[in-house]
Structures are given as structure tokens and as C-alpha cells.
Amino acid sequence: MRKNTNRAGRLALGVATLGAAGVLGSLVAGPASATGFGGNPPTGFSPVVGHVYLDDNTAVENTIGAFDRHADGSLTPMPGSPFPAGGAGTGAGLASQGALQFSSDGRYLLAVDAGSNQISVLRVGWDGSLQLVPGGVVSSDGPTPVSIAVHWGLVYVANSGAVNPNFTGFTLSPWGVLQPLTGSTVPVTNGYQPDDVLFNSIGNTLVGNLTGSSQIESFSVGFNGLLTAAPGSPLAAQGAGPFGSEFRPTDPFQLFVSNAHNGTGLGTVSAFNVAWDGALSPIGPSPFADGQTAPCWVEISHDGQFLFTVNTGSGDISRYWIAPNGALTLLGSTPVSATGGVGAVDARLSPDGRTLYVDESRIGAVGAFAVNGGNLTELPSSPASLPAGATPAGIVVN
Numbered sequence: 327m328r329k330n331t332n333r334a335g336r337l338a339l340g341v342a343t344l345g346a347a348g349v350l351g352s353l354v355a356g357p358a359s360a361t362g363f364g365g366n367p368p369t370g371f372s373p374v375v376g377h378v379y380l381d382d383n384t385a386v387e388n389t390i391g392a393f394d395r396h397a398d399g400s401l402t403p404m405p406g407s408p409f410p411a412g413g414a415g416t417g418a419g420l421a422s423q424g425a426l427q428f429s430s431d432g433r434y435l436l437a438v439d440a441g442s443n444q445i446s447v448l449r450v451g452w453d454g455s456l457q458l459v460p461g462g463v464v465s466s467d468g469p470t471p472v473s474i475a476v477h478w479g480l481v482y483v484a485n486s487g488a489v490n491p492n493f494t495g496f497t498l499s500p501w502g503v504l505q506p507l508t509g510s511t512v513p514v515t516n517g518y519q520p521d522d523v524l525f526n527s528i529g530n531t532l533v534g535n536l537t538g539s540s541q542i543e544s545f546s547v548g549f550n551g552l553l554t555a556a557p558g559s560p561l562a563a564q565g566a567g568p569f570g571s572e573f574r575p576t577d578p579f580q581l582f583v584s585n586a587h588n589g590t591g592l593g594t595v596s597a598f599n600v601a602w603d604g605a606l607s608p609i610g611p612s613p614f615a616d617g618q619t620a621p622c623w624v625e626i627s628h629d630g631q632f633l634f635t636v637n638t639g640s641g642d643i644s645r646y647w648i649a650p651n652g653a654l655t656l657l658g659s660t661p662v663s664a665t666g667g668v669g670a671v672d673a674r675l676s677p678d679g680r681t682l683y684v685d686e687s688r689i690g691a692v693g694a695f696a697v698n699g700g701n702l703t704e705l706p707s708s709p710a711s712l713p714a715g716a717t718p719a720g721i722v723v724n
Contacts, residue, residue, distance in 0.1 A: 372396035376676065377454035378683050378692060380718040381426040381437045382408055385417030388439045390426075390448065390456055391712045395723065399681040399694050400707040408713050409456040411446040412463035413439025418717055419687045421537065422472035422486065423522040423570040423623050423672055425720030430478045432724060434502045438471040438483070439463070440719075445471060445483060447502045450724075459502035467494040467506055472719070473522050477529035480551045482510075484520040484534055491520055493534055493543070495551055507551050515539070522571050526578035531604045533581060535568040536560060542568055542583060546604040556604030564596040564613040570623040570672075573600075576630030580652040581606065584621040584635050585613060593621035593644075595635055597652045614654040616644050625673045625682065632657075632700040634673060636684060641668040643684070645700045660702040664709050665689055674723045681705075685721040690714070692721070 376395040382388065389408035393401040425438045428450075435448045435456060447462040469487025481496040481504065495510030514520050519538030525531065525547070532553060534543040541560035545553035565585025574580040581598045588594060594613035598606040620639030626632070626648070633646040633654065642661045646654040662670045662684060669688025675681070675697065682702060684693035691709035695702040712718060 372398040372400060376724050377404065378721065378723050379426060379435060379456075380685055380692065380712065380716070381411070381415070381720045382712065382716040383415035383417070383420060383425070383440060383719045384715050384717070385415055385441060387411075388413050388415040388437070388441065388446070389713075389716075390435065390437060391716055391718060392454060392456065393692065393710060394454065395676065399676070399696060399705050401692060401694060401710040403710075404454055406455050408716070409448065410458070411437050411439060411448070412458050413444035413446050414441035415439060415717070416441040416470075417715075419671065420472050420719035421519075421521055422484070422719060424473040424475065424524060425672075426722050427474045427476045427720075428722055428724065429476055429498060429502070434459070434498070435722070436474050436476060436481065437720070438466070438474060440470050440472055443469055443471065443485075445474070445496075445504060447498075447504055449502060461503060464496075464504045467511060468492045473520070475523045475525045475532060477525040480507075480529065480547070482523050482525075482532060484523040486520050489516055491516065491518065493520065493523055493532075493553070495553070497551070510552055512545070512553055521569060524571055524573065526573040526581075526600065527575065528578045530602070531578070531600055533571055535563075535571055535583065537567050537569055537586070540566050540568060540587075542606065544600070544604040544606050546602075556601075556606070558605055561606050564608065565594045568596070569621075570635065572624040572626045572633070574626055574630045574648065574652070575628055577652075580609070582624055582626065582633055582654075584624050586620045586622045590619050590639070591617060593618050593637060595621060595624070595633070595646065595654060597654055599652065609652040611653070614646070615656065617656065618642060618644055618659055623672045625675055627675065627697070628679045634682060634702070636670050636673050638669060638671055641670060643670075643673070643682075643695070643702060645702065647700055657700045660695070660704070662686065662693055663704055664691060664693065672719070672721045674721045676723050683721055683723055685718050687718050690716045690718065
């Protein structure tokens with residue numbers, strides 16, 4: 327499950343019910359960055375309402391970059407950030423979506439360590455700080471892990487190395503312990519490069535994109551957590567380089583996939599209906615033109631009405647309206663300002679849906695955009711810089 331929707335709902339409910347008392351409480355008992363004012367906060371002060379995390383993918387020792395997220399959408403580095411992940415990164419950007427994921431209850435953060443073929447599990451503290459759980463760094467059971475899918479106690483990882491790539495399953499205990507799931511590994515042909523793996527919201531379907539072969543793998547998920555290839559899987563993608571994917575939050579049987587490698591100005595986004603057995607069938611005139619270059623990363627509003635795709639080649643974010651049947655209407659594109667935006671990658675919405683955060687991996691920063699329906703406006707405070715040496719992959723928000 328790509329998004330922690332249950333946790334997001336609880337947070338939204340808490341904000342709605344606490345009101346002003348909740349804001350005052352955050353000033354009194356919140357994280358260190360929101361304390362110490364002893365009276366009225368300074369002019370322009372915006373309370374901390376959550377956090378943003380990125381897998382820095384730093385070489386030798388991988389770290390997780392963390393920011394305090396303020397009510398106005400701005401970000402400030404969290405005290406103690408970056409936090410050690412335990413494994414090693416590659417020191418270069420990862421061509422993947424979903425390198426970092428929350429557990430379904432929001433208590434743990436799972437990160438790929440692509441340089442050491444491992445996965446790290448970190449506990450999320452009350453103040454947003456991170457700490458490795460005991461035994462929290464485990465083998466990914468394959469080369470170069472790049473993407474993680476989580477649905478409650480079931481976890482799958484896409485290992486994308488040039489030799490012996492695969493999808494491999496694990497179980498996640500309530501104490502944050504990952505254990506390999508016997509019999510779960512699904513081999514992938516050498517060179518096919520899996521770059522994204524994800525569950526739908528009810529956990530009965532798992533999908534993985536094979537960028538190197540322009541195919542989409544789809545599986546039904548058994549009660550034992552093992553995968554069965556869907557009829558027709560792997561399916562030929564509707565464009566070159568299927569890359570980012572997202573199930574519609576309001577409909578677990580609609581899937582959207584970006585096609586990144588069609589060429590300059592020729593990007594598209596595909597829309598699929600998903601059957602109970604995982605079989606995929608195109609929606610209407612899919613694929614839908616993007617008009618930009620290399621649409622790679624996909625994010626959908628929590629109400630399921632709008633889709634955003636980050637065009638890493640042309641440096642902007644395309645915006646679509648999603649019809650009830652899943653057909654897409656292109657609304658336009660919003661530039662990412664820093665250095666022309668080229669190299670912007672993964673994106674995630676805040677739980678309240680009001681801010682879209684974008685991993686600007688090439689410059690080691692995080693962009694922030696105010697969301698108004700299907701419109702985006704970059705915030706004056708954007709982008710916020712990560713520590714030197716970070717080549718971030720994946721982004722999550724709570």
C-alpha cells in the first residue's frame with residue numbers, strides 16, 4: 327500500500343477536533359523545533375504538524391533525511407537529521423518509485439539500502455525522530471533493492487540489479503522485525519529492471535513495472551502472502567519505459583502508470599482497470615498524452631480526483647483530472663523552479679492533501695507546492711536543502 331491512508335485519516339480527524347487547543351498543545355509538548363518561545367510565538371511562526379523523510383542513498387553509510395513540516399507547508403531540518411539507516415546507499419540517484427515507505431500503522435519507516443543489498447526498518451518517535459529497531463537491517467534477498475510495497479504485515483521489495491533481479495516478500499511483525507517469506511521470490515529476466523512495486527489499498531493485487539522490457543507484472547496475492555501471476559502477465563506497456571505507478575485511493579481496481587521513455591515531449595500516462603485476479607485492461611483511449619518529457623513519478627490526490635506526474639526530463643509537473651471511469655484529462659503543467667526543475671523525481675502529498683512535496687534529487691533538495699484542486703503553486707520557501715552528499719530516492723510524509 328503506497329499511502330498510509332488510515333494514518334492520514336486519523337491525523338486529519340485529530341486536527342479537525344482539536345482545533346486551537348491542538349495548536350497550543352503542539353507548542354507546549356511538540357518537537358524541539360516548535361518549543362522554547364515562552365509566550366507568544368514570533369511573527370510568522372508556523373507550528374510543526376508533521377514530517378517529511380527522504381532516503382538519502384548516501385554511499386558507505388546510508389542516511390534518512392528528515393524535516394519538520396509546518397502548517398504553512400514550509401520545511402525545516404529536524405534536530406538529529408540525517409538519521410543513520412544502517413546499510414549503504416549507492417551515492418547516485420535511484421531510478422525507482424517507492425524507495426521509502428511507512429508501515430501501515432505509521433510506527434515504522436522502511437528504507438532500501440541499494441548499495442549493500444539490504445532493507446532498514448526504523449522506529450518513528452513521537453517527535454518524528456528515527457531509530458533503527460534491533461536487528462533492523464536485513465538482506466533484501468536480491469541485488470540493488472529500489473522499491474518497497476507494504477500492506478500491514480506483508481512487505482515486497484523490487485530488487486533491480488542487472489543479474490538475478492526479482493520481487494521478494496517478507497513479513498513485518500508488530501515490533502518492526504522483517505523476516506523473509508518462504509517461497510515468495512519471483513525471478514525477473516536479467517536486464518528487465520524492476521523499478522516500482524506496490525499493493526492496491528485492499529492488498530489483493532501487487533503490481534511491478536519492468537522498465538527495461540517495457541512490461542507490467544501483475545499478481546494476485548494469496549492469503550499466505552504468495553503471488554500468482556495474473557492472466558496475461560507480464561503485460562506489454564502502452565509506452566516505452568513504464569515507470570511510476572499508483573492505484574486510485576478511492577478505487578483499488580484502477581491503476582495508473584507513467585510511460586517515461588517515449589522521447590522528447592512524448593510522455594504518456596496509462597490507465598487500467600484491475601480485475602479481482604489482477605488482470606489489467608486499458609481504460610478508454612489510454613494512454614493519455616502528457617506533452618512533456620520523461621513522466622516518471624505518479625501521485626494521486628487523496629480524494630482520487632487529480633493525478634500529478636513529475637516529468638524529470640522537462641522539469642515540470644503535469645496535472646490531470648480523473649473521471650469516475652478512470653479516464654484522464656490533462657489540465658496543464660507546473661514548472662519546478664530550481665535549476666529548471668530537470669532531475670525532479672518522486673513526489674508525495676501531505677495527509678491533508680494541501681501540499682505536494684517533490685524530491686529534487688539532482689540538487690539534493692525538497693520542493694513544496696500548494697495544492698488547490700488540480701492546480702499547483704510553488705511555495706516561496708521551496709526548495710529546502712538536504713545535507714551535502716545526499717542523492718535522495720523516495721519521499722514520504724506524515
